[in-house]
Amino acid sequence: METHLLIGLISFAFVTSITPGPNNLMLMASGANFGFRRSLWHMAGVNLGFAALALVAGLGLASLMTAVPASKTVLKMAATVYMLWLAWKIAHAAAPAAGKAAGRPMTLVQAAAFQWVNPKAWAMALGAISAYAADGNLVSVLLVVLIFALVNLPCIGLWVLGGEAVRLVLTNPARLRVFNRTMAVLLVLSLYPVLNL
Secondary structure: OOHHHHHHHHHHHHHHHHOOOHHHHHHHHHHHHHOOHHHHHHHHHHHHHHHHHHHHHHHHHHHHHHHOOHHHHHHHHHHHHHHHHHHHHHHOOOOHHHHHHHOOOOOHHHHHHHHHHOHHHHHHHHHHHHHHOOOOOHHHHHHHHHHHHHHHHHHHHHHHHHHHHHHOHHHOHHHHHHHHHHHHHHHHHOHHHHOOO
């Protein structure tokens, strides 16, 4: 890949990874509710799940979705239902001090699986493959996956750290409730711009 294309890919990966979206909002809520260390598996799942999605998209899923437009509608419906359920879970999360009622952060497998119904992840993967590996060349696809894996992890880590930073302010159950409900509303609102796959 030429240098200017590589710089463009790195920039695209950074901008799409650092901006608010379903993953980042859930990671911030996880950092606030569970702390950085307990959110590491959630972060790893987002990173690995997205890499797998981008790889599969690069190996032909993008062509399949273009050939079968109904698959986009099914994806949008599944994503909407799942994200509304996640927003409800975040809105009703208990304070960390509440013990078992506080729940636990998303696991590696749950976070990786979420990428397949995350509209922003699809838009990122399809956009990156279309722009930087449109020829379907395996080396180009693997480069896109590698760049995203390397750029994405520190970006999402910042969201978890941001959540953990506000954790001190959220020791009051009322403030935590407001924070979680705000994160839930933002998660629902994040559906709007990215559902136009």
